[in-house]
Amino acid sequence: MEAQPLYGITELAALSGATPRAIRLYEAKGLLKPRRVNGARVYTAVDRTRLSLILRAKAIGSTLAEIRTFLELYGREGEGREKQLEYVIARTAEKIAELESRRAKIDETLAELRLIHEGSKQRLAARRDR
Amino acid sequence: MEAQPLYGITELAALSGATPRAIRLYEAKGLLKPRRVNGARVYTAVDRTRLSLILRAKAIGSTLAEIRTFLELYGREGEGREKQLEYVIARTAEKIAELESRRAKIDETLAELRLIHEGSKQRLAARRDR
DNA sequence: ACCTATGCTAACCTATAGGTCAACTGGTTG
DNA sequence: CAACCAGTTGACCTATAGGTTAGCATAGGT
Numbered sequence: 001m002e003a004q005p006l007y008g009i010t011e012l013a014a015l016s017g018a019t020p021r022a023i024r025l026y027e028a029k030g031l032l033k034p035r036r037v038n039g040a041r042v043y044t045a046v047d048r049t050r051l052s053l054i055l056r057a058k059a060i061g062s063t064l065a066e067i068r069t070f071l072e073l074y075g076r077e078g079e080g081r082e083k084q085l086e087y088v089i090a091r092t093a094e095k096i097a098e099l100e101s102r103r104a105k106i107d108e109t110l111a112e113l114r115l116i117h118e119g120s121k122q123r124l125a126a127r128r129d130r
Numbered sequence: 131m132e133a134q135p136l137y138g139i140t141e142l143a144a145l146s147g148a149t150p151r152a153i154r155l156y157e158a159k160g161l162l163k164p165r166r167v168n169g170a171r172v173y174t175a176v177d178r179t180r181l182s183l184i185l186r187a188k189a190i191g192s193t194l195a196e197i198r199t200f201l202e203l204y205g206r207e208g209e210g211r212e213k214q215l216e217y218v219i220a221r222t223a224e225k226i227a228e229l230e231s232r233r234a235k236i237d238e239t240l241a242e243l244r245l246i247h248e249g250s251k252q253r254l255a256a257r258r259d260r
Numbered sequence: 261a262c263c264t265a266t267g268c269t270a271a272c273c274t275a276t277a278g279g280t281c282a283a284c285t286g287g288t289t290g
Numbered sequence: 291c292a293a294c295c296a297g298t299t300g301a302c303c304t305a306t307a308g309g310t311t312a313g314c315a316t317a318g319g320t
Binding site for chain 2: 265266267268269
Binding site: 149151152155159168169170188193194195 | 307309310315317
């Protein structure tokens with residue numbers, strides 16, 4: 001038995017950058033399921049990893065509901081039943097397509113921003129050495 | 131005087147995929163400023179382009195407030211005063227950095243999804259030709 | 261003159277993602 | 291034992307991004 005690190009909610013909050021309130025919310029939405037000790041939530045390294053996945057997914061604009069189904073893919077990955085595997089394959093394909101499209105849109109927006117940025121720099125330079 | 135195409139709100143909605151309600155909301159938030167004819171909103175091709183920028187920005191997870199400042203960059207781009215140019219250069223740099231970071235996170239998430247996806251495919255194949 | 265299409269504002273309702281606050285519990289330690 | 295964490299639930303509040311509905315106005319067609 002390895003003594004794995006365990007965290008209280010405030011501690012996890014500090015480590016992750018999320019607030020305790022947000023962490024509880026994620027649990028209420030089914031994204032986290034910490035063990036309980038005398039009613040208090042106790043988090044493991046696995047929970048910590050899950051939480052960073054959640055925060056990263058949030059940062060790219062996913063809703064908690066989406067993230068939930070996303071996280072379920074991790075859980076089911078190991079399960080060997082064919083139906084499960086097929087489900088995982090289908091859902092990951094969807095998510096991948098969606099993220100690729102999002103990425104493409106970011107690239108378009110980036111291209112336009114760079115145009116404006118460079119153009120303005122040129123203009124400023126021209127105006128200065130005149 | 132070129133006769134440019136003009137659109138009513140329902141028409142623009144149909145063309146863009148947004149609802150009239152959403153379009154009015156964007157105006158209320160300062161993202162669009164259509165001309166008025168007898169009180170009714172009239173949109174030009176320029177408004178149409180702006181709207182697609184808005185929708186694209188929304189699709190990548192920007193809030194309307196962010197998009198607003200973003201759109202102002204387009205407006206100010208042409209203005210030649212130095213302060214304006216400096217402002218535009220600074221803000222576009224910020225936005226660019228932000229989007230690049232977002233893009234990187236999407237890439238990380240994509241990498242993980244692809245691992246799960248491919249792994250599951252392998253598993254399924256292994257199980258089938260056994 | 262009347263009807264229909266299109267549009268307008270205003271008011272209200274919804275879901276999402278939390279912040280804030282109150283009241284309570286359980287363990288530790290001086 | 292009292293005081294103090296750290297934590298709990300529950301209730302209420304907020305902002306964002308719209309949907310829905312109602313009531314009124316206007317223009318065009320017949």
